[in-house]
Amino acid sequence: MSLWIPQKHDCPMNAMRIRDMLPEDVPAAADIERISFSTPWSENSFYSEVYGKYSIARVAIINERIVGYIIARLILDEGHLLDLAVCPEFRMRGIARMLMEDVISGLQINRCKAFFLEVRALNSVALKLYEEAGFRVIGTRKNYYKAPVEDACIMMRDLAVRGVDFDSVNGKK
16 A cells, blocks of 8 residues: 555556655655644644654655645544645645545555545535545535634544454455
């Protein structure tokens, strides 16, 4: 799962790698965060996820440059998207979609049954990305976001694989 070569060349280069976020990647991720959000995470928040037992922190790299990242958590059989961003000059090229697919694949391998996220209710680009990735709106959190104050749409994607007995597939039966 650490190497991704786009089939349709969604990126401007021939290849993009997705790999685990390392401590030395945090400053670059934090720079993307500050450009992308009105209330950005601190570098300490990123370090907490890099070292977190239940965290999934991944980066997208093109030509040795970090161009995006995704952070999620897996607790028991539920995943939660915490953060996702792409450098402005690399947006709308499929990078966020590939980061989502990468994490979803990892969650499914780890028997995750559902993946949840919150997104600004007026963020039509992100809503479209998540809907295309199979998420659906299941609720609203009033005034969830600050600066500016805005509601969040709660979205969920069912990841349960129907009809698969993982124990027999993995030779445990």
